Amino acid sequence: MQQTKILFIGLILAALSACGSPAEEPAEQLIVAKPGAGAAPDSSPAPAAGDLASKGKAIFAAACAACHSVEAGEASGAGPNLHGILGAKAGRVKDFAYSQAMKTSGVIWTPMELDLLLANPAAKFPGTAMAAGKLTDAADREAVIAYLTDISK
Amino acid sequence: MNEMSEVIAETPETPKAGKKRGKWTRRTFIGAGLLTGGALVVGVAIRSGKPPERLRAMLAGGDGEILVNSFVKIGKDNIVTAVVPHVEMGQGAHTALAQMLADELDADWNNVRILEAPGDGHFASHNIAREFLAPELKVPSVLEPTVDGGFLTLAKMMALQITGGSFSIRGTGQRGMRAAGAAARAMLVAAAAEKWQLPASEISVDRGIVAHAKSGKRAAFGELAEAAAKQALPAQPKLKTPKDFKLMGKPIARLDIPAKVDGTAIFGIDVQIPGQKLSYAAVKAPPVVGAKVAKMDASAAKAMPGVLQILNMGDFVAVVAEGYWQAQQALNQITVEYSKSDADKIDTAAIFAGYGKALDEAGADGGDTLAETGDAAAFFAKAAKKVTAQYHVPFLAHAAMEPMNCTAWVRGGLCDVWAGSQSPLGARNAAAKTLGISADKVNYHNTYLGGGFGRRSETDNIEMAVRIAKATGYPVKLIWSREEDTQQDWYRPSASSRFEAGLDASGKLMSWNNIHTHLFDPQEAPLVSYYNIPNSLIRKVDAPMHLRFGPWRSVDHSQQSWFIESFVDEIAEAAGKDPLALRRELLAKSPRHLAVLNRVAKMAGWGSALPAKHGRGIAIAQSFGSIVAEVAEVDLTAKKPRVTKVYCCADPGFAMNPDGYTAQMESGIIYGLTAALYGEIMVKNGAVQQSNFHDYPMLRMNEAPDIFVEIINGDAQRLGGGGEPGLPPLAPALTNAIRAAGGMRIRHLPVAKHFA
Numbered sequence: 001m002q003q004t005k006i007l008f009i010g011l012i013l014a015a016l017s018a019c020g021s022p023a024e025e026p027a028e029q030l031i032v033a034k035p036g037a038g039a040a041p042d043s044s045p046a047p048a049a050g051d052l053a054s055k056g057k058a059i060f061a062a063a064c065a066a067c068h069s070v071e072a073g074e075a076s077g078a079g080p081n082l083h084g085i086l087g088a089k090a091g092r093v094k095d096f097a098y099s100q101a102m103k104t105s106g107v108i109w110t111p112m113e114l115d116l117l118l119a120n121p122a123a124k125f126p127g128t129a130m131a132a133g134k135l136t137d138a139a140d141r142e143a144v145i146a147y148l149t150d151i152s153k
Numbered sequence: 154m155n156e157m158s159e160v161i162a163e164t165p166e167t168p169k170a171g172k173k174r175g176k177w178t179r180r181t182f183i184g185a186g187l188l189t190g191g192a193l194v195v196g197v198a199i200r201s202g203k204p205p206e207r208l209r210a211m212l213a214g215g216d217g218e219i220l221v222n223s224f225v226k227i228g229k230d231n232i233v234t235a236v237v238p239h240v241e242m243g244q245g246a247h248t249a250l251a252q253m254l255a256d257e258l259d260a261d262w263n264n265v266r267i268l269e270a271p272g273d274g275h276f277a278s279h280n281i282a283r284e285f286l287a288p289e290l291k292v293p294s295v296l297e298p299t300v301d302g303g304f305l306t307l308a309k310m311m312a313l314q315i316t317g318g319s320f321s322i323r324g325t326g327q328r329g330m331r332a333a334g335a336a337a338r339a340m341l342v343a344a345a346a347e348k349w350q351l352p353a354s355e356i357s358v359d360r361g362i363v364a365h366a367k368s369g370k371r372a373a374f375g376e377l378a379e380a381a382a383k384q385a386l387p388a389q390p391k392l393k394t395p396k397d398f399k400l401m402g403k404p405i406a407r408l409d410i411p412a413k414v415d416g417t418a419i420f421g422i423d424v425q426i427p428g429q430k431l432s433y434a435a436v437k438a439p440p441v442v443g444a445k446v447a448k449m450d451a452s453a454a455k456a457m458p459g460v461l462q463i464l465n466m467g468d469f470v471a472v473v474a475e476g477y478w479q480a481q482q483a484l485n486q487i488t489v490e491y492s493k494s495d496a497d498k499i500d501t502a503a504i505f506a507g508y509g510k511a512l513d514e515a516g517a518d519g520g521d522t523l524a525e526t527g528d529a530a531a532f533f534a535k536a537a538k539k540v541t542a543q544y545h546v547p548f549l550a551h552a553a554m555e556p557m558n559c560t561a562w563v564r565g566g567l568c569d570v571w572a573g574s575q576s577p578l579g580a581r582n583a584a585a586k587t588l589g590i591s592a593d594k595v596n597y598h599n600t601y602l603g604g605g606f607g608r609r610s611e612t613d614n615i616e617m618a619v620r621i622a623k624a625t626g627y628p629v630k631l632i633w634s635r636e637e638d639t640q641q642d643w644y645r646p647s648a649s650s651r652f653e654a655g656l657d658a659s660g661k662l663m664s665w666n667n668i669h670t671h672l673f674d675p676q677e678a679p680l681v682s683y684y685n686i687p688n689s690l691i692r693k694v695d696a697p698m699h700l701r702f703g704p705w706r707s708v709d710h711s712q713q714s715w716f717i718e719s720f721v722d723e724i725a726e727a728a729g730k731d732p733l734a735l736r737r738e739l740l741a742k743s744p745r746h747l748a749v750l751n752r753v754a755k756m757a758g759w760g761s762a763l764p765a766k767h768g769r770g771i772a773i774a775q776s777f778g779s780i781v782a783e784v785a786e787v788d789l790t791a792k793k794p795r796v797t798k799v800y801c802c803a804d805p806g807f808a809m810n811p812d813g814y815t816a817q818m819e820s821g822i823i824y825g826l827t828a829a830l831y832g833e834i835m836v837k838n839g840a841v842q843q844s845n846f847h848d849y850p851m852l853r854m855n856e857a858p859d860i861f862v863e864i865i866n867g868d869a870q871r872l873g874g875g876g877e878p879g880l881p882p883l884a885p886a887l888t889n890a891i892r893a894a895g896g897m898r899i900r901h902l903p904v905a906k907h908f909a
Contacts, residue, residue: 026624027446028465032455035432035475035627052428087565108596110562110569115427126228138427145428 056147059140064133070151079130085109086152101127111145118144193227193378195337225254225333227341231361231375233260235330236268239321240575241409242602242609243820244876245813246321248407253326253809256400257334257393260374261361267408269599322809323778323872335390337381344380345372395807395869402866404812409601421573421600424560426628431560432461434621434631435480438469438641439491440840442701446470448490454483463487464624471621477632496699496839501647504698504836505545508649508670511696515668517653520694523672524680527688529655532664536655540727542720543652545901546712548834548841549645549705550638550849555603557638559618562628563588568595568619569628573602575610583612584619606824607704611643639849640841643703644834646671650716655688660728662739664688669716670696671709675777678709681717683746683775684739700836706824707877710776711884715829715902718772718885723898732771732889733759745804745867746773749782753802756861757784766790767797768894772885779805779873783822785858785886789894793908796826796858796887804865805873814875815862821879822860827852829884830904 060070067079074081080096087110091103102125107113118141121130135141226234235251247267255265338358345363346353349370356365364371395402412418425431439445449470451463459479464471470489474480517530533539560571561584568588574580581597588595602609618631633641650669657663665686669679672693679691705711725735733754740747750773754760757769766789773782786798801818808814831850835842843849888899899907 026464027467028449028463029624030451030455030463032460032462035461036430087567106593108567108569108594110596111426111428112569112571112598113596142428149428 052146056143242605254330254334259358340381343384433477520692529690533655538656551608553604557633561618561622645705714774714881757800770889772882774881777874779878783882787890804867807869817875818879825880825883
């Protein structure tokens with residue numbers, strides 16, 4: 001290997017940098033329909049949102065309500081009050097003593113996060129106090145999440 | 154995994170407040186703690202002695218957070234979880250990284266699980282920045298802050314946590330995963346020693362069991378995890394040497410394969426949001442980069458089935474519909490007028506004319522000098538024999554098989570994003586910046602990637618998706634058509650390169666003068682320091698290029714290796730030497746390169762007779778720390794050249810998973826062969842002309858050569874990468890073989906256009 005004079009060590013990878021474009025609003029926005037409103041050929045075979053939420057309410061009553069209250073302002077039980085949980089940060093309810101795992105998780109409760117939690121609480125948050133409430137059926141979780149979405153509006 | 158921030162303690166390695174800033178070393182930086190539930194966690198960060206405050210601020214890290222490159226969790230159930238800060242795009246990094254960790258830990262492989270780190274800043278692999286900036290640079294202390302500052306700037310630019318640069322194994326694996334495993338092992342042994350009141354030196358670990366042979370005492374990892382968390386942290390855990398490797402160097406089956414075979418693996422395009430009905434968006438951006446939407450007529454599209462919204466976003470048009478097909482069909486019915494600019498006049502010929510002009514202006518000694526040895530110009534003037542050549546390569550698209558996509562849901566000041574990105578943190582930051590919200594309001598979910606090749610380190614798809622989702626207010630999955638993918642890529646740049654070589658009267662190569670357009674990355678791509686050439690001058694010149702460009706598998710090595718190794722063969726031909734013999738001569742002082750070259754020549758039976766109109770071509774390249782030589786065998790008896798065999802020998806230092814490494818060589822060869830034979834993006838009226846696989850073809854199964862790969866483990870202390878190094882030698886081996894088979898010397902890729 002001969003002596004080679006390296007004359008240039010530049011800042012490289014410039015094009016790897018992700019320069020966010022300015023958040024331009026649409027110049028034109030033509031709203032034709034709302035999702036699910038039309039009889040589109042491939043519209044979802046899943047039950048309408050209302051049906052799903054009422055199915056979820058029933059499952060919630062049987063599997064979750066023993067620990068979780070849902071009315072705004074209602075006191076927490078063995079688990080925290082869940083009113084407005086969709087989009088909220090984990091560990092937000094004042095009158096509930098969360099596990100360290102939950103309190104420090106930083107999770108924002110999206111449907112997918114809720115789905116992961118309900119599928120196996122202990123796996124999602126090792127150390128969570130949520131010992132019960134595991135829903136193994138994906139359709140049940142979907143229904144419960146639809147219900148939680150409903151009461152979060 | 155955010156709970157990690159609370160439990161990983163800073164080690165005594167951290168300089169106390171007020172103490173002088175530590176020198177940047179590659180010292181590993183270890184933290185450990187106990188998770189609620191009794192699991193031991195050990196994390197490793199690699200960084201300057203002082204936590205990078207500016208980096209922390211940029212990543213919106215909170216108090217007590219540290220950047221962890223890798224970590225291991227050992228549960229009471231004996232399950233060892235390897236948390237890896239890299240994404241899986243088919244390259245097998247997840248498994249190899251877990252292998253490295255599990256070997257140092259002496260874990261039971263059956264109990265090892267893999268978790269991909271979230272794009273949340275804790276796992277930022279900012280050492281990648283350092284690795285790119287100056288891989289082997291030894292910096293005097295006085296310069297350290299400058300380099301560190303440069304590296305922080307670069308890190309910021311890159312938004313961190315990138316999977317690329319063939320870096321995962323040689324960087325994160327070698328410096329992070331192994332140290333985490335070894336540290337956890339030492340702590341488990343210390344816990345056992347304390348519990349049994351026996352000396353740690355007499356305690357061994359094998360397949361997840363800690364044991365003391367004389368007393369017969371044994372304990373599984375899970376039993377010791379909690380006590381291990383209270384043990385002192387080894388600041389410099391002792392790593393194994395190859396003779397003690399049990400998992401490293403073994404062809405362990407990839408753990409992501411079963412889900413990919415049975416279809417359960419989730420890629421970005423598969424994402425569904427539980428409880429939510431997704432709408433689908435199709436987009437069209439202006440054909441000429443930088444143009445705007447001047448006028449949109451959507452009257453026909455509005456009436457089409459399933460259409461929900463039609464958006465003129467200024468820099469692109471989008472249709473949101475109940476299904477993807479409906480969105481794309483409606484989009485096709487929208488007529489758009491675009492703003493005009495001078496770029497509308499640009500075509501491929503004009504681009505190359507511009508390169509030629511820039512090279513002419515630079516002349517024999519102009520441009521930016523990259524490396525200089527001796528006096529190339531002076532020798533060339535008096536050379537007994539002169540060889541000159543000029544080469545051109547086209548723009549290339551990435552053509553990842555999974556179309557570009559992104560799912561986004563923006564509501565109430567929050568945003569969820571789902572995509573497969575090579576830069577999860579960059580994706581998250583891009584979403585936040587686009588929406589004008591802080592990064593902690595963005596919940597980013599990374600998936601498997603259906604091909605990356607550098608394309609998925611860009612975030613344009615993410616930005617588009619969040620803008621659409623913000624406008625609709627409901628969750629939307631954006632999917633690009635293949636046409637949009639081909640025409641709106643961040644291309645491998647086209648480039649031109651000129652060479653002058655001078656030989657002495659005995660035919661010895663004495664001078665090498667090269668000038669080429671563009672230098673992107675890595676900086677050493679055009680250098681030939683492993684070749685023994687007394688006088689050399691290597692320069693680059695910038696030339697206008699209006700298309701967006703970005704990293705493409707092996708980046709600048711993809712064109713530079715073809716330029717260099719084509720010219721070496723032209724020198725051999727001019728000197729009347731065998732191409733292998735000339736390379737042996739040039740590599741006399743580079744023993745590792747020579748060993749690789751000799752092995753591939755032996756594999757290929759170099760020099761043995763071939764049928765008429767058949768030929769062999771050889772090439773060698775060093776990229777991303779690995780040395781790879783390839784021999785291609787070509788059959789020119791039919792109208793089109795057919796590559797029948799490719800022999801490949803690689804020295805990556807040490808192949809952590811030889812099966813995975815071999816697969817990466819094969820994949821690089823196939824991807825490189827596709828590009829060399831067919832790849833060409835052309836420009837007319839400022840716009841990309843190619844649009845889909847009919848005019849931007851991929852190599853088909855019936856065209857694939859038999860590939861033979863052998864690995865030399867040349868230096869276990871210096872690992873090279875796997876994702877990219879298989880590609881660079883392929884194109885020159887192919888065109889050198891065509892020449893050897895009696896065909897023409899190809900100086901302008903792709904190959905196919907010379908046989909049309």
